[in-house]
Amino acid sequence: MGGYAKYTHDYSFHQKSFFGTGYTGYNGGSADANTVASAVNNIVLWGSNALSTVNSSAYSEIRSVEMMKQRGGKVWFIGPEFVDTGVTLADTWYQMRPYTDTALILGMLHHMITNTFDIDGNIRNDVDKKLQLDVNYIDTMVYGFFDSPEYYVNKETGAITFDKDPLDGSVKVNAVPEGESLSAYIMGNDDRLTKADYTGNYVANQFATKQAKRNGSICSYTAAAGDATKYQTKKDFLIPKTPKWASAITGIPEQAIKDLAELYFNPDNHPIYSEWCGAQQKQANGVINMFALQALLILSKTWGQTGDGLGRAFGGSRGSANGTLRVSISRPDVPSNPTTPVISCTQWHNAIKFAFKDQLAANGYNAKYIPDWDYANSESGVYYEDGGAKALYTWDREADGKIKTTADGYYQWKNGEDGKPLIAGFRFILNSGGNIPMNQHMDPNDAREMFEALDLGSTEPDNPDTFCMVSFDNFLSPSPRWSDYVLPAATTWEQEDIISISLGNSLYIPVVSNAPGQAKSQWNFTNDFLKAVGNAKGVGDELATKFTGGVPNQQIEDLVKEAFGKASVDSSSLYYGKKWEDFINNPYAPKTASEYAPVSVTKTTLRNNLDTYLAGDMSTAFVPTIETNEKAGYGAQWLQSTIDACPKSSGRFHVYSDSLVYCYEHRFEQWHGVLASQGLPTGQANKDFEGDPLVYPIPLYYAYEDYFNEAYGVMNGKNTLDMSKGYLLTTTHDRYRAHSSQSENAYLRELTHRIKGGGLYSGNDWNEYGNIGAAQEVKTGETASLTRLNQTIANGQPMAGKENVSSWSEVWMNDQDAAEEVIADGQLITIGNPVGDVRVIARVTDRVVRGFIGLHQGCWYDPDPVDGVDDGGCANTLMAQRPSRVDHGNGQQSAMVWIKNK
Amino acid sequence: MRYAFYFDQTRCMSCNSCSVSCKDWNQVNPGPVRWRKVNTYKADGGPIAMFNLAMSCNHCEEPACKAACSQNAIIKKDNGIVYVDRSKCIGLQLCITACPFAAPHIADDKQEPEQKASWTIAHPMQKCDMCMSRVEKGEKPVCVASCVGHALDFGDFETLKSKYRDAVQLNSSDFPYAYANNTTETGPSMLIKKRTRTVTLNNGN
Structure with a gap:
């Protein structure tokens, strides 16, 4: 079709994927079940x-933890909701308020610093060494915990020199400026580390020649507005991040x-296995949570031995048995996609707004911002830049698709007939089996207003002047409801497929029953779609044939049959002598054994070398061999001068990442030639509402109050909020x-749904929810409207006669809070904030912390046509349409809500 | 032979795979009637609700429901399975109050919209029959087969007892929350590995 827009990361793990481990170099990996069962001593579930x-x-x-506990192991759960896993x-x-992981970690690190250094900066002898920081290790292996001078390091030898490049392949490592290291921030105005000598090991002794004390200053981060700053985050700069400080947060x-x-x-206590979770990184400042957690694991030496690591779930491992069928689809002639900007998946809506700004405005779309980064007109007054949408121009390409560059090195854009740069944005979306456009994106109310203000493209889907969205799905979820076209998709059991099961092998799924009506499999839909496109372009079936591997209408079954045919006559195959029917009746490929096999705790070579080094006199250099990101992340198309000036990896772990800041400030730069030609800044402005940085090089704690004040328009005086009555929601x-x-x-x-006043599991709107059946069949020439998904609710109440049927999603609310609010279990309430409101049923429980409300994700947006309150209970109705800090991902675990009606 | 269920309270993560697969397999429509229920209780000194129990009919040795039914609609087979002949039920609902565990159920019109020809009333009693048709084929009841955490098992009562030596027969002193209606001793064919571990809050601080 000519190419597609590329995006980075996804709505599930954007911030985790973005941050990865490259900025810190943390190298503790995932554990499997055998390791947990036989080696791990503690599991911390974040x-x-x-x-x-x-x-x-x-x-x-479950089984491996059972076995770990038989050895005396322990599981620690941290979070606002004691979920089923807990x-x-x-x-x-650990009953922690949401969004405060980083404050917890800072409090922990403060405790370790004060366990280690007395008020005069001397190493304490009255505390067990096991309960102190290993300062020699930190000096040797960690960059940025203490302040440090600019230096050159030879990564082959570890040798450190100063002042001028020794020209032996050494790289220049930036200074960690006085008072800007992680420890300086943690200690605030406590000056003990400014009295602590840099001594005891090779690195410290070298640094001491330039900087006698570990920290050159108390915390030197400041707010441009001084004491008048509106940000709690900045008011905290000089406050020591003590356990007491962390406890209050x-x-x-x-x-x-x-x-x-x-x-x-x-x-x-080691090995300690830490399990991160989706919610921890899906918050307004989720990248910082991942940064802080890795800093903790680096500083506590939770790496380098079996079971010391960080991961998500841990399971068994399975391999394919010898002789398993192998099927590959070779499609060498499928055209490759031309180079396009890779933007955050959260910016698709902005990409539409960018393309259709004039049309939206003319059609009365008066949302908070068009596009979102146009913050002069925004509700909140500040926005974390554009996440790449500003790069969506039409590019001037060579015949081979390569984009021309300007004399300055920027990508060359095309101008329109009016001489202005030709904005591409997004003009067509094929929404295949997804619910992101309406439901999974932040603020569906805004998305609805936008989609409704776009001219219908139904008569001219390929007209670039009209936006068109085609949904191909087997659920009429909210996204198809706001599409121009809805095409029926076969369900998974109505189409053949090769699927991959997590921890299992690939599996061929034959058709179980035929799809009704016009519903098509994904394969056939794409094939037929390309035929139609080919006919429109005058190339006939050429595109479709390329898609199917050069054989017209080739099906997956053909390929599997071919592979099976060869295997059935191969005496070394599992399928030797078998018939196709036998295979279809039981297509599961046998697995290799996944029995319990104990593992012993071993150390990596690096860790062994380190431990040997630390046991010696440490007078010579150690080679830490850690590589961290320099030019990293998406949007990394930069001018050569920018690439040349990248901060360099120190070869040590980084708990201070100048690269994180640098990458932020230059992201998408090469796509910003239009901005440069207009004298505007390129890259991303690292400025908050007061002109201070949005992104700092250390994992500092961004107070959640600041996020809500920004997102709800308090910072710029457009709104006032009483946070004392607000609840934190994830x-x-x-x-x-x-x-x-x-x-x-x-x-x-x-x-998860209940009738008004009903107990657990009392919801019963079967056949009366999302029921687009025969009763609503629309005949040719007729129109019909589906006003809402739930056909048992009107005006926020059950329709007459539906009292035992109409049901709403539950929210989890603390029992003591409910008593104070005089809210009973099963009561229908409205919760909301300046972004939106939802009607939900209160589930009163002791499994959430006070001041917290949990609305589990995945409910479908279903606003009441009269008052606009979402009876569907979609959590995103409450989420500000703002990308997360640092990565411009989705921060959809961050909302403050007020109980508006009960 | 006495078929029984086994439940490991330490392994249940209250995912409801058992209760949903039960409704699906036995063609019980969505709605309040569920033959197998999963609930979480606050008990045994735990500071919060954290004791899971997934329970259906316990196919008792002395079924109180059977004793209460004047229509002989409830039958106990030689293999221990207790089932209801729905065509014999006339809706007296004596079984409902007699069963300690609230295992017999009556549907409403929405959940059970069609009355079968053999029934004398619109909604005769229904309950778990231990997936008789599966058991006859040598398969396990669908709840057991679907249990993600391997918390459920099924088999001969004595065989299960020797397999799971730390399990106890369901009783009202260990599991008072299982007894929804009364504590009549009925000899439930249900063995449970009891959870003894509770959680501390904030590491006991």
Whole structure:
């Protein structure tokens, strides 16, 4: 068709994928079930609900933890909601407010610093060394925990020199400026580290020649507005991040914070396996949570030996048995996609707004911002730049598709007939089996207003002047509801496929029953679609034939049959002598054994070398061999001068990442020639509302109050909020909507929905929810409207006679909060904020912390046509349409809500 | 032979795979009637609700439901399975109050819209029959087969007892929350590995 837009990361793991481990160099990997069962001593679940969300490894996880506990191991769960995984596995629940992981970690690190250094900066002798920082290790292996001078390092020898390049292949490592290291920030105005000598090992002794004390200054981060800053984050710069400080933020008792710190830092407790979770990274500042967690694991030496690591779920491992069928589809003639900007997946809506700004405005779309980065007109007054949408121009290409460059090195854009740069944006979306356009994106109310203000492209889908969205799906979820065309898709059991099962082998799925009506499989849809495109372009079936591997209408079954035919006459194959019918009746490929096999704790070569080094006199250089990102992440098309000036990897772990800041500030630069030609800044402005940085090189704690004040328009005086009455809200994945398509499944719906005043599992709108059946068949020439998905609710109440049927999604609310609010279990309430409102049923429970409301994700947006309140209970109705800090991903676990009606 | 269920309370993660697969396999429409229920209780000194119980009919040795039914609609087979002949039920609902565990159920018109020709009333009692048709084919009940955490098992009562030596027969002193209606001793064919571990909050601070 001429190419497609590329995007980076996804709505599930954007911030985790973005940050990865490259900025810190953290190298503790995932554990498997055998390792947990036989080697790990402690598991810390950072909010993880892996048993519910990673079905395929649930049993391995339960069983291996069972075996770990038989050895005396312990499971620690941290989070605002004691999810099913916590109930099943945990020995202790750290009752933490959401979005405060980083504050918890800073409090832990403060405890370790004060365990290590007395107020005069001397190493304490009155504390067990096991409960102190290993300062020699930190000097040797960690960049940015203490301040450090600019230096050159030879990564082959570890030798450090200063002042001028020794021209032996050394790289220049930037200074960690005075008072800007992680420890300086943690200690605030506590000056003990400015009195602590740099001494004791090769690196420290070298640094001491340039900088006698570990930190050159107390915390030197400042706010441009000084004491008048509106940001709590900046008011905290000089405050020591003590366990008491962290306790006030997280809600976790001070001693419990110290206990957790000592758990991680005491080598006797290792191996410690930490399990991150989706919610931890899907917050406004989720990248920072991942940064802080890795900093903790680096500083506590939770790496380099079996079982010391960081991962998601842990399961068994399985391999394919010898002789398993192998099928590959060779399609060498499918055209490759031309180079396009790779933007964040959260920016698709902005890409539409960018392309159709004039049309939207003319049609009365008066949303908060068009596009979102145009913050002068925004509701909130500040926005974290564009995440790549500003790069979506039409590019001037050579015949081979390569984009021309300007004399300055920018990509060359095309101008339109009016002489202005030709904006491409997004003009057509093929939404194949997805619910992102309306439901999974932040602020569906805004998306609805936008889609409704776009001219219908129904008569001219290929006209670039009209936006067109085609949904191909088997659920009439909210996204198809706002599409120009809806094409029926076959279900998974109505189409053949080769699927991959997590922790299992690929599996061929034959058609179980034929799809009704015009519903097509994905394969046939694409094939037929390309035939239609080919006919329109005058190339006939050429495109479709290329898609199917050069054989017209080739099906997956043909390829599997061919492979099976060869295997059935091959005496070394599992399928030797078998018939096709036997294979179809049982297509499961046998697995190799996945029996329990104990593993012993071993150390990596690097860790062994390090431990040997630390046991010696440490007078010579050590070679740490850690590589961290320099030019990294998406949007990394830069001018050569920018590439040349990249901060360099120190060869050590980084808990201070100048690269993180540098990459942010230059992202998408080469696509910004239009901006440069207009004298505007390129890259991304690293400025907040007060002109201070949005992105800092260390994992500092961004106060959630600041995020809400920005997102809800308090910072620029457009709104006022009483946060003392607000509740913090996140959106756990429960078992029953592990995917957003499952909101329509009646058997799962009833487990999370209730009738007004009803008990658990009382929801029963089967056949009356999302029921687009014969009753609503639209005949040729007729029109019909589906005003809403739930046909049992009107004006926020059950319709007459539907009192025992109409049901709403549950929210989890703390029992003591409910008592104070005089809200009963099963009561229908409205919660909301300046972004939107949802009607939900209160589930009163002791499994969430005070001041918190949990609305589990995946409900379908279904606004009341009169008052606009979402009876569907879609969590995103409450989420500000703002990308997350640093990566421009989705921060959809961050909302403050107020109880508006009860 | 006495068929029984086994439930490991330490392994259940309250995912409801058992209850949903039960409704699906047995063609119980969505709605309030569910033959197998999963609930989470606050008990045994735990500071929060954290004791899961997934339970259906317990196919008791002395079924209180059977004793209460004047129509002989409830039958206990030689293999221990207790099932209801729905065509004999006339809706007296004596079984409902007699069963300690609230295992017999009556559907409403929405959940059960069609009355079968053999029934005398619109909604005769229904309950777990241990997936008789599966068991006859040598398969396990669908709840057991679908249990993600391997918390459920099925087999001969004595065989299960020797297989799971730390399990106890369901009883009202260990599991008071299982007894929804009364504590009549009925000899439930249900063995449970009891959860003894509770959670501490904030590491006991």
